[in-house]
Amino acid sequence: MRYSGLKVITEGLFGNKGWKPAWRDPAPKPEYDAIIVGGGGHGLATAYYLAKDHGLTNIAVLEKGYLGSGNIGRNTTIVRANYFLQGNSEFYSHSLKLWEGLEAELNYNVMHSQRGLINLFHSDGQRDAFVRRGNAMINQSDDAVLLDREGVRKLLPYLDFDNTRFPIYGGLLHPRGGTARHDAVAWGYARGADTRGVDLIQNCEVTGIDIENGQVTGVQTSRGAIRAKKVGMIVAGRSGQVAAMAGMRLPVESHVLQAFVTEGLKPVIDHVISFGMGHFYISQSDKGGLVFGGDLDFYASYASRGNLPMVEHVMEAGMTLMPMIGRAKVLRSWGGIMDMTPDGSPIIDKTHINGLYIDCGWNYGGFKAVPASGWCMAHLMATDKSHQFARRFRLDRFATGHVMDEEGTGSQHNLH
Amino acid sequence: MRIPCPHCGQRDRREFYYSGADDLLHRPATDDPAAWDNYLHLRDNPAGDTRDLWYHEPCGTWIVVSRNTVTHAVDGAQAVTDVAQGVRT
Numbered sequence: 001m002r003y004s005g006l007k008v009i010t011e012g013l014f015g016n017k018g019w020k021p022a023w024r025d026p027a028p029k030p031e032y033d034a035i036i037v038g039g040g041g042h043g044l045a046t047a048y049y050l051a052k053d054h055g056l057t058n059i060a061v062l063e064k065g066y067l068g069s070g071n072i073g074r075n076t077t078i079v080r081a082n083y084f085l086q087g088n089s090e091f092y093s094h095s096l097k098l099w100e101g102l103e104a105e106l107n108y109n110v111m112h113s114q115r116g117l118i119n120l121f122h123s124d125g126q127r128d129a130f131v132r133r134g135n136a137m138i139n140q141s142d143d144a145v146l147l148d149r150e151g152v153r154k155l156l157p158y159l160d161f162d163n164t165r166f167p168i169y170g171g172l173l174h175p176r177g178g179t180a181r182h183d184a185v186a187w188g189y190a191r192g193a194d195t196r197g198v199d200l201i202q203n204c205e206v207t208g209i210d211i212e213n214g215q216v217t218g219v220q221t222s223r224g225a226i227r228a229k230k231v232g233m234i235v236a237g238r239s240g241q242v243a244a245m246a247g248m249r250l251p252v253e254s255h256v257l258q259a260f261v262t263e264g265l266k267p268v269i270d271h272v273i274s275f276g277m278g279h280f281y282i283s284q285s286d287k288g289g290l291v292f293g294g295d296l297d298f299y300a301s302y303a304s305r306g307n308l309p310m311v312e313h314v315m316e317a318g319m320t321l322m323p324m325i326g327r328a329k330v331l332r333s334w335g336g337i338m339d340m341t342p343d344g345s346p347i348i349d350k351t352h353i354n355g356l357y358i359d360c361g362w363n364y365g366g367f368k369a370v371p372a373s374g375w376c377m378a379h380l381m382a383t384d385k386s387h388q389f390a391r392r393f394r395l396d397r398f399a400t401g402h403v404m405d406e407e408g409t410g411s412q413h414n415l416h
Numbered sequence: 417m418r419i420p421c422p423h424c425g426q427r428d429r430r431e432f433y434y435s436g437a438d439d440l441l442h443r444p445a446t447d448d449p450a451a452w453d454n455y456l457h458l459r460d461n462p463a464g465d466t467r468d469l470w471y472h473e474p475c476g477t478w479i480v481v482s483r484n485t486v487t488h489a490v491d492g493a494q495a496v497t498d499v500a501q502g503v504r505t
């Protein structure tokens with residue numbers, strides 16, 4: 001069913017009785033040409049591009065819960081292309097371009113809103129770093145504008161400009177940065193994949209990976225064995241467990257990241273803003289809630305909830321930056337499990353087993369990456385070759401020393 | 417979360433710095449690159465019982481904490497100097 005404004009109006013007039021489920025609920029077949037483990041944003045986007053661009057339609061996405069039950073539905077929805085290192089830069093640039101055409105591509109309203117992202121800086125050193133980053137973004141043909149203190153004040157008059165401890169020196173504005181509706185991205189890709197024949201199988205946990213003579217032959221699941229000569233592991237925070245089924249040990253440690261939302265307020269914050277001292281970022285959702293977050297809790301965790309010290313820290317940072325939000329009531333907080341790598345960059349690569357591929361290591365920045373990750377992972381699974389935009393996201397880069405440490409914080413999983 | 421420092425007793429998590437799984441106690445005996453990759457980067461990353469390294473800042477002690485990554489329950493802790501630091505070959 002194609003969605004359109006006319007359809008919304010006619011359905012509204014006739015009691016909304018004509019809407020159909022957005023995808024089927026098929027039983028697993030005994031064999032597919034390819035299997036994707038994990039029905040998050042990256043898994044669903046991979047399935048979509050495999051079907052659409054590579055003609056692989058006899059494929060299945062196996063999801064242990066319901067579609068979108070993982071991080072894709074838990075993030076703070078920031079979409080940006082402001083990376084610095086070669087390898088990251090072209091990848092996220094490509095992703096943002098895909099975002100810009102996504103609603104037309106999927107015939108689905110993902111509520112992509114390019115409201116502008118402003119990263120604040122608070123010292124001369126930080127300004128230098130942001131000038132350099134801005135130049136890298138422009139070299140990559142993306143957009144960046146350096147704002148001085150008065151430039152920031154014009155756009156964000158409600159910040160605390162009198163703070164002497166963390167004075168605001170200025171900000172780097174990325175006008176094409178913004179947010180999107182996270183669930184809608186999963187649903188849009190799911191619907192697009194389903195329409196092209198992909199089986200989306202929910203409540204189907206992969207419990208084993210079958211390998212014969214160095215070639216993958218299928219998977220064991222809570223709904224029986226399923227054969228396939230190609231299997232993609234795209235399970236974000238659970239990558240360690242799924243890779244272990246194939247006897248692999250990954251450069252990944254899973255950590256919990258929290259987020260918060262307040263009650264709905266009238267429009268007050270027009271951009272996405274990040275504080276350069278004491279990690280804090282904030283935007284306002286279309287429902288009016290202030291959506292914000294900060295750092296990881298910093299210790300390995302599989303609990304989808306965090307601890308109070310980080311709650312306190314995030315609130316303190318928010319109050320330091322914009323005291324006006326102090327009267328807003330926090331409605332909910334939650335956590336998601338992040339697949340942290342030792343350099344903070346992701347992995348999209350083959351493994352040492354034929355037909356077994358991996359897409360993981362998204363740290364806390366994998367939402368904006370969903371379109372390009374699906375695009376590149378589909379290319380890899382279909383052609384057995386890395387896509388040019390993902391060629392540096394190698395699984396062996398730690399062993400060979402080709403690390404991509406965007407923040408320069410060193411080889412420790414929780415520092416990125 | 418509270419962590420039992422062997423010297424100071426139950427202390428608030430905020431007094432500790434975290435450095436990851438206790439793999440770092442098992443320094444490779446050889447200069448084989450694969451062994452070093454394994455030691456520095458690769459992790460079992462268990463969902464469940466784990467042993468990891470924390471530093472208690474007030475008393476300056478590195479400790480190995482036994483805890484559960486799913487429930488956040490902490491079972492116990494030992495000073496690193498009391499733990500056999502096996503060498504992985």
Ligand SMILES: Cc1cc2nc3c(=O)[nH]c(=O)nc-3n(C[C@H](O)[C@H](O)[C@H](O)COP(=O)(O)OP(=O)(O)OC[C@H]3O[C@@H](n4cnc5c(N)ncnc54)[C@H](O)[C@@H]3O)c2cc1C
Nearest residue numbers: 038040041042064070071072075076078206336366367368
């Ligand atoms: C609080 C928070 C804020 C964030 N903010 C941002 C942000 O502002 N911008 C940004 O770019 N990124 C952000 N991220 C990161 C982003 O959400 C993730 O990097 C990204 O969603 C991960 O990829 P995914 O969508 O495929 O993961 P998921 O949605 O987690 O998908 C993985 C799926 O695999 C399934 N699975 C696991 N094991 C199995 C198995 N054995 N069998 C079958 N299925 C299995 C899971 O159930 C899950 O549905 C944030 C994350 C969090 C938690």
Ligand SMILES: [Zn+2]
Nearest residue numbers: 421424472475
């Ligand atoms: Zn102590």
